[in-house]
Amino acid sequence: MHKFRQTLAHLYMVLFLIFLLAPLVVMSGAAFNDSKLPSIVPWRGFTTMWFSEMIADQRMMLAFVNTLWVAVAVAVLAVIVGTASAILVNSISGRARTVLYGMMISTILIPGVVIGISTMIMWTKLGGAIFGPDGKPWPFIPGLHLSVLGQVSYIAAMVMLLVLARLQSFDAGLEEAALDLGASHAQVMRRILLPHLYPAIGAGAAVAFFQSIENFNVTQFTRGGADTLTVYVFSKVRSGITPTINALAFLLICVTLLLALAYEINRRRRARIEAARQAEARRAEDAALS
């Protein structure tokens, strides 16, 4: 009976993985089908023309570049703000901490639509209040910079959570020692605290970057006339679709797979080294005992 349940569980896992991965396979497959509509049935023969059409699509390339700029800006801002918030939250306690922490966390739960509309309205109204309704200068007009600010407002909370988790394992005594030995405040920050936080900051930057690329809701309400990849793909899907989107999706999936593969190989190599080291330690111990 136990054996049977175990088999059932394995089977469920396989089905779940198929459910998750099959749509990606279908989407990639459609990139090579010689059919005007993106589909894998009926199969009309192999073609790579959708890739050349994709490269010829100027708007898509521009949207791609925009996406990268927005994502980099969001990652930089979110990391700076998120790290500062984590350090601040970590150093206070009591009611102030609960309130501050609660406010930061709740930004993750605010629907993107609300963030987008509120960011857009506040900055344009602020511009209107300072410069009058006409001729508002940049930051106060709709555009991708407002998308960046809107996205930072909740992505910073994700970075904050990662850094805060890392701070739990930080030994504050190290800072004390450095201060006692005459280090300046800036040195304590740069040489002691930040190096300890680098793994979390790196992970935070990656999360922020990918979250920003994914983002649709905030961007849709703040972008003005500019495109990001998500918004462009969305408009393509809604109007006339050609399989160029599939070609793009195929390339993105390939990049994802390569990154995942590199990560996995690296992880296995490290696990092997770790196992070898443990075996070595055991041998040394045995030798010492005998």
Added chain:
Amino acid sequence: MQDLLRRYGPGLTLIMTLLVAFWLLMLVILPNMTLFEQSFRPYLPVTEIGGPRDTYGFGNYLKVFDGSIERSLFGISFSIPVHVMTFGLTIWYSMVVTALCFLLAYPLAYYMAKIVNPRSLPTLILLLFIPLWVSEVLRAFAWWIILAFRGPLNALLLSLGLIDDPIRWTNMGYTGVVIGLIYTYVLFMLFPVYNAVQSLDTNQIEAAEDLGAPWWKIHWRIVLPHAKPGIASGSVMVFMLSAGSLLVPSILGSTTSQWFTQTINQWFNDALDWNTASAYAFLLLLLCTVFVSIAMRLFRVKLSDIAK
């Protein structure tokens, strides 16, 4: 705060405080207050803004009650305002999505935490993460392809002999939307539940087994209560993401499915009436927050549990 001053000095403390203030004030609080203020103003031509007609009122909120349609449920027919119904259906189907996500994710979370060989777990997690890295719009698009009338799903079902005629998946009310939302957000349920189950001591399960508890009772009395914080945080995430999703309902929706965010989008980007859009967005925020708070109170979990 004192601690911060002593460690990093006045300069760095000031910078950090300013950064936090910039985030919470300029990016969160002030925008939401502006949204709130704006939602009470009428939609006027530019020249009349600040004029005598620009007064506060509930007009934008009352638009929710415009335009009733006839509906019948359980044989009782009644008339209900279109936008109220859209909102109700959005909440209802978000709940359906949340429940289905839990049903799908729980067995796998348990499998990952307690059954699978720990050495193959990292590989499994990596495989699960791949769809998460592919952007949401593409995942919705993938289902658009699959569910198409002449698409692969109908072809597969026809060739297996399970159906005789192709099914119009994207023209059956909210079916397409629910499938798309589940696919997009199921992992936001899986990982919190997995984390919670993983922290359960396996000895407890074995003890229950030794004492003769049937498998369902082990789950009901031991695993589920232990995993409650994880289930709650996963549910809140999935519910809020589903109710706030605009992409999936727009791509996979049928002619008879309208999501509340789509209504907001129409006010904002089609009608260009930002004030009414603000009122609607505020309603979405308020009612979702109330809904989630009640659910959290019922299940006795706190906001700080969710962030884990």
